[in-house]
Amino acid sequence: xxxxxxxxxxxxxxxxxxxxxxxxxxxxxxxxxxxxxxxxxxxxxxxxxxxxxxxxxxxxxxxxxxxxxxxxxxxxxxxxxxxxxxxxxxxxxxxxxxxxxxxxxxxxxxxxxxxxxxxxxxxxxxxxxxxxxx
Amino acid sequence: xxxxxxxxxxxxxxxxxxxxxxxxxxxxxxxxxxxxxxxxxxxxxxxxxxxxxxxxxxxxxxxxxxxxxxxxxxxxxxxxxxxxxxxxxxxxxxxxxxxxxxxxxxxxxxxxxxxxxxxxxxxxxxxxxxxxxx
Numbered sequence: 530x531x532x533x534x535x536x537x538x539x540x541x542x543x544x545x546x547x548x549x550x551x552x553x554x555x556x557x558x559x560x561x562x563x564x565x566x567x568x569x570x571x572x573x574x575x576x577x578x579x580x581x582x583x584x585x586x587x588x589x590x591x592x593x594x595x596x597x598x599x600x601x602x603x604x605x606x607x608x609x610x611x612x613x614x615x616x617x618x619x620x621x622x623x624x625x626x627x628x629x630x631x632x633x634x635x636x637x638x639x640x641x642x643x644x645x646x647x648x649x650x651x652x653x654x655x656x657x658x659x660x661x662x663x
Numbered sequence: 664x665x666x667x668x669x670x671x672x673x674x675x676x677x678x679x680x681x682x683x684x685x686x687x688x689x690x691x692x693x694x695x696x697x698x699x700x701x702x703x704x705x706x707x708x709x710x711x712x713x714x715x716x717x718x719x720x721x722x723x724x725x726x727x728x729x730x731x732x733x734x735x736x737x738x739x740x741x742x743x744x745x746x747x748x749x750x751x752x753x754x755x756x757x758x759x760x761x762x763x764x765x766x767x768x769x770x771x772x773x774x775x776x777x778x779x780x781x782x783x784x785x786x787x788x789x790x791x792x793x794x795x796x797x
Contacts, residue, residue, distance in 0.1 A: 561740040571737065599795040603705065603783055606695040608742065610770050610783045612791055632789035636744050636770055649737055649744045655766035655788055657746055661733040 533602040535645050543595040551579050558647050565651040568660035592620040611635040667736040669779050677729040683720050685713050692781050699785040702794035726754040745769040
């Protein structure tokens with residue numbers, strides 16, 4: 530089966546995050562997108578999302594490096610739910626990097642120019658349920 | 664925090680499944696909805712979704728009983744990603760029921776009449792990743 534075009538979009542967005550090219554990164558989001566920054570806190574719209582990524586880069590001391598593992602895309606009309614393994618590598622204050630694999634959820638929309646863009650970005654997946662009532 | 668209106672929709676949809684009232688159940692889906700029937704197989708549109716639920720009810724020998732646990736709703740414009748604990752109870756060929764809790768993903772859209780309807784129904788959540796390449 531040919532890879533879904535969203536696969537390449539997510540790889541390019543990861544590359545933009547890894548290079549800290551936040552202008553390029555914003556082109557992957559819809560204007561009304563929502564990013565789950567940490568469990569219980571979301572950024573809405575490109576301005577807030579850009580600020581969140583600047584803060585995330587600083588939090589990881591500019592060592593954050595994302596790659597994707599397996600990915601499933603479920604389409605309905607111009608909307609797609611993506612379930613993806615996201616590998617989060619960072620190398621803060623230690624000689625060896627920490628590595629975490631998350632099951633992320635993304636919702637993409639195919640906009641009027643035919644491009645898929647991310648509308649909801651939840652890199653925590655169902656792990657958010659562990660924080661209900663925090 | 665007040666419960667999101669989608670909570671009540673999902674409770675009512677579960678009730679329709681439990682009563683096997685598939686006409687009522689279809690009112691909770693958009694016309695172009697996609698249901699993940701089993702990992703790797705999806706039903707598209709109300710006609711296929713209705714047939715899938717009839718087959719699911721027969722598969723569980725009419726003992727399927729769904730309830731929801733914790734639920735998180737992440738909105739972006741007229742779209743919402745729902746992450747929910749779904750409790751699946753069934754009582755086939757045994758005196759005691761089997762009980763399974765799944766982390767489901769749903770994508771809802773607020774349509775022009777103001778009602779939220781389910782566009783993507785994936786009761787398997789990230790467990791689908793265990794079946795990549797099956």
